[in-house]
Amino acid sequence: MKLDRYGYYLFLGYGDYHRPDKAGPDWTSAWNLKEWERRLDRLQKLGTNILYVFMMGKELPFPSQAFPEIVEKGHTNVENEFFQQVLDSANKRGIEVIAVFATTGHAGELVKHRPHLEIKPRPEGSEASTAHLRAFPKAEAERAIHHRAGTAQVGSGILCHHQKEAQKYPLTVITECLTRYKGFSGVVLHPPEFVSACFCKDCQAMYKKATGNDLMQASDDEARRFFMDSNLEFQKNVLEPKVDELLPGGKSFMFTIPWMFEGHFEEFERWIDKDTIIVDWDYDVAEERMAELQGRLKRYGKYGHEVWFMPSSGFAYGPDYTEQEAAVRKQVSLAEETGVNGVVYFMGPVWTRHLEPSSYFLHGAG
Numbered sequence: 001m002k003l004d005r006y007g008y009y010l011f012l013g014y015g016d017y018h019r020p021d022k023a024g025p026d027w028t029s030a031w032n033l034k035e036w037e038r039r040l041d042r043l044q045k046l047g048t049n050i051l052y053v054f055m056m057g058k059e060l061p062f063p064s065q066a067f068p069e070i071v072e073k074g075h076t077n078v079e080n081e082f083f084q085q086v087l088d089s090a091n092k093r094g095i096e097v098i099a100v101f102a103t104t105g106h107a108g109e110l111v112k113h114r115p116h117l118e119i120k121p122r123p124e125g126s127e128a129s130t131a132h133l134r135a136f137p138k139a140e141a142e143r144a145i146h147h148r149a150g151t152a153q154v155g156s157g158i159l160c161h162h163q164k165e166a167q168k169y170p171l172t173v174i175t176e177c178l179t180r181y182k183g184f185s186g187v188v189l190h191p192p193e194f195v196s197a198c199f200c201k202d203c204q205a206m207y208k209k210a211t212g213n214d215l216m217q218a219s220d221d222e223a224r225r226f227f228m229d230s231n232l233e234f235q236k237n238v239l240e241p242k243v244d245e246l247l248p249g250g251k252s253f254m255f256t257i258p259w260m261f262e263g264h265f266e267e268f269e270r271w272i273d274k275d276t277i278i279v280d281w282d283y284d285v286a287e288e289r290m291a292e293l294q295g296r297l298k299r300y301g302k303y304g305h306e307v308w309f310m311p312s313s314g315f316a317y318g319p320d321y322t323e324q325e326a327a328v329r330k331q332v333s334l335a336e337e338t339g340v341n342g343v344v345y346f347m348g349p350v351w352t353r354h355l356e357p358s359s360y361f362l363h364g365a366g
């Protein structure tokens with residue numbers, strides 16, 4: 001084992017997943033403190049020393065004062081708040097806890113209450129109105145279209161960060177969480193997983209100012225590049241100073257959005273602080289995809305950032321589990337070879353059946 005940090009990523013609530021018809025006992029939204037402690041014991045036995053916890057989502061899994069209309073009703077931590085004890089309990093087991101915030105994405109419930117904050121896609125009938133899905137990985141595009149209970153959603157509930165009121169949403173939730181719960185060792189800022197860029201009047205004006213050109217005439221890829229670039233500028237100038245103020249000295253992480261970062265990373269890099277750890281996020285274990293992994297990790301490390309890797313620990317698997325569990329272990333050993341310092345397996349809103357089989361800690365490299 002060369003990895004310095006090894007752990008998992010769990011959601012406190014449903015996150016960006018559609019609420020399943022029947023949430024079984026493995027869904028985190030159903031866990032009480034005792035259940036969290038039982039699961040932390042298992043993670044500790046696997047050598048876990050870091051845990052990401054997603055504190056946002058379509059709904060909020062804590063009793064938010066600022067956004068009571070989108071609090072996850074029936075969530076155990078809403079009914080009888082205990083998350084501070086989970087934090088304490090993890091820290092006592094030698095597991096650092098990192099809060100994950102999805103900034104201006106995944107705000108599915110908020111936009112039901114405040115539709116004016118949602119992005120305005122290109123008007124129907126204009127030249128490229130449907131072309132925006134083509135450049136996306138096939139699975140992502142399909143997930144964006146088919147909303148099923150218990151599955152993730154991509155491109156839904158995206159706020160336009162050029163609206164001041166939209167900026168206040170992540171700023172306020174981050175403030176509430178970091179004030180309410182003590183003991184986080186750091187923060188992950190997760191840029192929005194958008195499908196379409198925004199074409200509202202403000203975005204058009206900002207694009208004109210930045211490039212001299214007309215946003216409505218830009219290609220889909222160029223419009224998305226601008227949307228992500230200006231979103232990262234907002235993240236750096238507005239959200240990061242707030243995190244620094246509330247969690248001084250905390251570790252700083254950022255997830256990549258594969259279909260945006262792989263096309264434009266060198267340009268976006270100027271908005272990412274050197275002490276921010278870039279977490280390459282990829283669940284695809286197809287051979288041709290895995291062949292690109294080491295090159296990509298090296299590319300992200302070229303500017304001096306520490307780079308970590310986040311594979312799936314099983315939630316998104318197809319039917320051939322054994323093969324895929326081995327593939328995930330291979331993915332992790334490839335990442336380790338490139339010198340990443342940390343690997344954090346994605347679990348999401350539901351505990352995986354593949355915890356032990358996919359564990360690098362139990363099986364070692366390859």
Ligand SMILES: [Zn+2]
Pocket residue numbers: 119120160161162198199200201202203
């Ligand atoms: Zn806009």
